[in-house]
Amino acid sequence: MHGPAIKLDADNAAVKKSKLGVILFYAYTLVYIGFVVIGLVNPELLSLHVLGEQNLSIIYGFGLIVLAIVMGFIYNALCTRMEDNMNKK
Amino acid sequence: MIYTVSIWAIIIFLTFVAIVLGLSFYFAGKTKSAAGYYAAGGHIHWGINGIAFAGDYLSAASFLGICGMIAYSGYDGFLYSIGYLAGWIVALFLVAEPLKRLGKFTFTDALDARFNSKSIKLTASISTLVVSIFYLIPQMIGAGDLIVPLLGLPYWSGVLIVGSIVIFIVATAGMASTTYVQFIKGALLIVFSTILTIYILNNGLNLNPGDDYHKFIKIGASLEGKKVTGTTDSSYTFVDSHTLDNKFTFVRLEKQGVQRWFKLSKDSASLDEMLSVSTLEDGTKLYNGEPQAAAKFFQVGHMSKIIVDGKEVEKTGPLGPFEFLSTLENSELVRFTKKDILAANTTVWFQTPTSGKDMLSPGLLLKISSKTGATIWDKLNFFSLMLALFLGTSALPHILIRYYTVASQRAARKSTIVAIAAIGFFYILTLYMGLGASVNGVLDVESSNMSGPLLAKYFGVGLFSIISAIAFATVLGTVAGLIVASSGAIAHDFMDKFLNMKMTDKKKVRAGKLAAFGVGLFAIMLGILFKGMNVSFLVGLAFAVAASANLPSILFLLFWEKTTAKGISWSIVVGILSSVFIILLSPAMYERYGLAKSLAPIPLDNPGIFSIPLATIVLVVVSLLTQKDNKDKVENYHNNK
Structure with missing residues (x-):
């Protein structure tokens, strides 16, 4: 039978972290879908200036990349706190 | 295009290759066990693993392909950057930690953790091979394209050189040397892409790219x-x-x-x-x-x-x-x-x-x-591409195996976040590098893949030499990861687990090395055969095959208790066949066959929109029909919850 290459400690926070992951995944997916839907339904919108001299394509595209990084840090901070609280020996 | 070869380019390139080979020799002496060969012992620091993730992921497609696509087609190339990065969200939020908990050396281990099923071992190892080979082709093309201006050698020799070096790296020390090659390459790629972007911005825009730029009649x-x-x-x-x-x-x-x-x-x-x-x-x-x-x-x-x-x-x-x-x-x-x-x-x-x-x-x-x-097919093509890019990352076997090189779930998560930050920053730079290439008179119309390195040449031979050597290392790092994944699929999943060959630890390592040699030779052949195609486009297809064949299985295994071994196996088979079938009948492939694009029976270049839902439906239906099989399933996963 399989198993991790090295022995892992029990993780009491696994279920809570998993739920948090699913919520954040849905949140990001929604923003991503928004971009795709604009491209499909009204791509001309992407050429409109929305912030200073930058068009929606640039702002949304950069935004998706930056949002992924920011959400990653938030997720890690929350997961680490859950692990520290729930896996106390 | 005729390029002038620089002695500096050759020196820097050879230095880099010497470092890589030296690393492999160093780790070869330390890699005796299967855990060492396939998972670098499982003790890589999360920070190093995160940058190695970036080094693994930022392949020829990202640096050569995306920059080239942006240079020729503007923002459409940047869509690949957005999709490739967004895909890491699926990996981080849904896949990273559970997969770390389930697996041992390979992606097949994780899928099979609850079932101990022969059919999963077989289909998942085949899927790993198919996806890795789809991913290998563009890397080898990138290597061939690079070698022409860098060393003045013909295209095929670039493919041969990369193939040979990578076979050496993987066959000597497996995942340990691969990890450090990817770490060094990932870090250098990000640093020097930043420097190149600073040059672009400092140069600004100019109607005359240079005194030697051709004046069109x-x-x-x-x-x-x-x-x-x-x-x-x-x-x-x-x-x-x-x-x-x-x-x-x-x-x-x-x-x-x-x-x-x-x-x-x-x-x-x-x-x-x-x-x-x-x-x-x-x-x-x-x-x-x-x-x-x-x-x-x-x-x-x-x-x-x-x-x-x-x-x-x-x-x-x-x-x-x-x-x-x-x-x-x-x-x-x-x-x-x-x-x-x-x-x-x-x-x-x-x-x-x-x-x-x-x-x-x-x-x-x-x-x-x-x-x-735009027709409805054009819109479907766009949707299909964005879907495959989003869902493909967390289904790439060579990326997933990097979760087994760290010590804990927390380390797996942290290394994913380091990867997202590094990769995200790099992808923002691709827009500047691509646009910079499009306006500075550096494009070689015969190969969009060379836009980034040729832009570096515009700013000086020194920068070009370093960027090209890094680009070459980019290919080395990714190909090494792909060959480790493929050799694991053949030696660990297929020979050891599926055929039950009962190999000793030493024999497992030897089988892995032999498999690496075989896959490497095959990759060299394919690289020569597919000369001239845009590498990012081809990687987009690899993402579609991965997302179709692997992702439904991974997600349903993690989030749907009724998933059965047969459901997973059939989903993988249908995912591979449907995606490859659509690709083979697509307009892009018809062009490759020398036929008119309009003759293609399926007017869709990216198969994801059909093949991903199809594989998902098959998984659900077959699982529901085979519920009685689940009585015997191993409860490893839930016991560990």
Whole structure:
């Protein structure tokens, strides 16, 4: 039978972290879908200036990349706190 | 294109190769066990693993392919950057920690953790091989493309060199040497891409990319009705003209024994010079009417109008990152569009003035606006691509195995976040590198993949040498990861687990090395066969196959308790077959077969929109039909929850 290459400690926070992951995944997916839907339904919108001299394509595209990084840090901070609280020996 | 080889490029390249080989020798002595070979012992620091993730993921597709695509098609290339990065969200939030908890060495281990099923072992190992091979092809193409300007060697030798070095890296120390090669390469790629971007911004925009940039000829056209019969310049003799798509008229003229191609302008007033490659009956190729050695086939891409504060200027001087984008958006540049004139055995690239506004919005490559004639298939193609990119990352076996090189779930999560930050930053830079290449006269129209390195050459041979050596290492790092994944699929999943060959630890390592050798040779062959295709496009297909074959299985295994071994196996089979079937009948592949794109029976280049839901439905239906099998399943996963 399989198993991790090295022995892992029990993780009491696994279920809570998993739920948090699913919520954040849905949140990001929604923003991503928004971009795709604009491209499909009204791509001309992407050429409109929305912030200073930058068009929606640039702002949304950069935004998706930056949002992924920011959400990653938030997720890690929350997961680490859950692990520290729930896996106390 | 003829390139001048720099001695510095050769020295830096050889130094890099020596370091890589030295690392492999160093780790070879330490890699005795299967855990060491396949998972680097499971004790890599999360920070190093995160950058190694970036080194693994930022393949030839990211640096060579995306930059090239942005340089030729603007924002459409950047869509790949967005999709590739967004895919990491699925990996981080849904896959990273559970997969770390389930697996041992390979992605198949994780899928099979609850079932101990022969069919999963077989289908998942085949899937790993298929996806890895799809991913290997563009990497080898990138290597071949790079070696031409870097060392002045022919394309095939680049493929051979990369193949040989990677076989050596993997066959000596497996995942340990691979990890450190990827770490070094990932870090260098990000640092030097940042430096290149600073050069681009400091250079700003300029109507004249350089003193040696070719000045395109424009001569008056003589017409009878709508037909071109000659020119107003008596030094040229009219040869013939060809009209394509009822839209473009291409004219062949001769001067001093050299035939050159021109395009009739939209207002039919002038003939504009083009680039051309003609193949003669004996197979000889003429570049702009002359043999390749005459070096008359120049690099292109320039600004045709620069607007600052509503006024036309010749150059801007240094620009800030956002100022660069807004100035470009207000201005106009000249792209080069490719057309094949089959009747004359000639490929031409003609000047296409393009507004900055079009360059910085989707639509130049992927038709998505109904106003520009996009059909429902074009829109599906766009949707399909964005879906495959989003879902593909967390289904790539060579990425997933990196979760087994760290010590804990927390380390797996942290290394994913380091990877997202590093990769995200790099992808933002791709927009600047691609746009920089499009306006500084560096494009080699025969290979979009070379745009990034050739842009570096524009700023100096030193930077070009370093960037090219890093790009070459980019290919090395990714190919090494792919070959580790493939060798694990063959030796660990198939031979050891599926065939139950009961190998000792030592024999497992030897089998892995032999498998690495075999896959490496196969990759060399494919790299030579697929010369000339854009590497990012091909990686997009690898993502689609991965997302179709693997992702439904991974997600349903983690989140749906009714998933059965048969459901997973059938989903993998249907995912692979349906995605590969659609790809083989797609317009892009028809072009590859030498047939007209319009003859393709499936007018869709990216299969994800059909193959991913199909594989998911199969998984659900087969699982529901085989619920009784689940009584025997091993409860490892839930016991560990």
